Amino acid sequence: MKTMPYDEIDKRILRFMQGDIPLDARPFRELSEELGLSEAEVVSRIELLREQGVIRRISAILRHQKAGYKVNAMTAWQVDQARADDIGAILAGFVQVSHCYLRQVPSDFGFNLFAMVHAHDEEELSRLIEDMSNRTGVNNYSVFRSIKEYKKVSMEYF
Amino acid sequence: MDYELSVLDRKILNLLQKDFPLSEQPFAAMAAELNIVEEDLLKHIADMKKAGIIRRIGAIIESRAIGFYSTLCACRVENSRADEVAAIINRQTGVTHNYLRDQEYNLWFTLSCENEQKARGIIAELEASTGVPILSMPTERVYKIKVALDMGENNAI
Numbered sequence: 476m477k478t479m480p481y482d483e484i485d486k487r488i489l490r491f492m493q494g495d496i497p498l499d500a501r502p503f504r505e506l507s508e509e510l511g512l513s514e515a516e517v518v519s520r521i522e523l524l525r526e527q528g529v530i531r532r533i534s535a536i537l538r539h540q541k542a543g544y545k546v547n548a549m550t551a552w553q554v555d556q557a558r559a560d561d562i563g564a565i566l567a568g569f570v571q572v573s574h575c576y577l578r579q580v581p582s583d584f585g586f587n588l589f590a591m592v593h594a595h596d597e598e599e600l601s602r603l604i605e606d607m608s609n610r611t612g613v614n615n616y617s618v619f620r621s622i623k624e625y626k627k628v629s630m631e632y633f
Numbered sequence: 634m635d636y637e638l639s640v641l642d643r644k645i646l647n648l649l650q651k652d653f654p655l656s657e658q659p660f661a662a663m664a665a666e667l668n669i670v671e672e673d674l675l676k677h678i679a680d681m682k683k684a685g686i687i688r689r690i691g692a693i694i695e696s697r698a699i700g701f702y703s704t705l706c707a708c709r710v711e712n713s714r715a716d717e718v719a720a721i722i723n724r725q726t727g728v729t730h731n732y733l734r735d736q737e738y739n740l741w742f743t744l745s746c747e748n749e750q751k752a753r754g755i756i757a758e759l760e761a762s763t764g765v766p767i768l769s770m771p772t773e774r775v776y777k778i779k780v781a782l783d784m785g786e787n788n789a790i
Contacts, residue, residue, distance in 0.1 A: 492692035535649035563776035623733035
């Protein structure tokens with residue numbers, strides 16, 4: 476992926492946006508005053524960063540568990556490099572899959588395609604994984620349930 | 634105490650997980666879409682934040698667009714040492730997720746930083762300070778990154 480240029484003002488805007496947007500009728504007012512810009516200018520800068528792909532998306536980020544998705548697991552699949560894109564597309568098509576990545580892994584580990592899945596209960600999880608295996612034809616996989624969350628934060632880039 | 638999500642809360646959560654309507658008064662635009670007044674929307678959001686359902690509302694930055702390197706790391710740790718090793722790993726600011734999982738490789742964390750060389754340095758440092766070998770599995774291809782959850786619109790969770 477090409478690296479996008481951004482200036483010092485963009486950096487301050489990104490620092491603001493990587494945090495929590497204030498619950499205020501005019502959430503960008505204070506930031507625009509600090510930057511000496513109008514709110515409209517700040518908004519269009521954010522829009523541009525989104526169009527350029529520096530901002531992937533702007534939205535609420537929920538806590539899965541508190542939102543009713545009690546069973547969260549990482550599934551890891553052993554796939555041939557040649558079939559990775561096809562299988563990746565199938566797994567990405569499941570609504571219960573939030574993230575799906577192909578990774579470079581050591582050969583003795585083997586599982587190279589990862590999909591994070593979210594279910595309401597164990598039964599839903601088992602059915603889902605069976606379905607994922609049937610639809611992809613991949614039988615060599617492992618399910619890593621989370622036992623304990625030690626850290627979950629958003630990255631602070633700036 | 635568990636917060637009971639109302640039908641309106643669920644509609645708000647579904648809307649908030651879509652693209653944020655960028656404007657000078659974004660919450661007014663969202664309230665209009667939901668046919669409620671802005672003050673009510675802000676109050677419901679504030680309540681769901683307090684209850685811990687909403688972590689934050691903001692931007693997800695595309696790490697690769699700003700040249701960042703990211704990798705998923707795994708290690709095998711004795712259960713009795715898991716908390717201690719996790720705490721050492723968590724001190725790194727580039728570590729954003731860290732979970733204990735139910736397999737032989739039981740401690741899994743993500744690491745993001747400016748470049749691959751720096752990541753290698755951090756991993757070597759962590760191996761030295763924890764005494765545990767770390768597998769690093771950098772991202773090769775991304776098929777999906779989507780964190781929206783379907784909240785439905787009824788009360789039954």
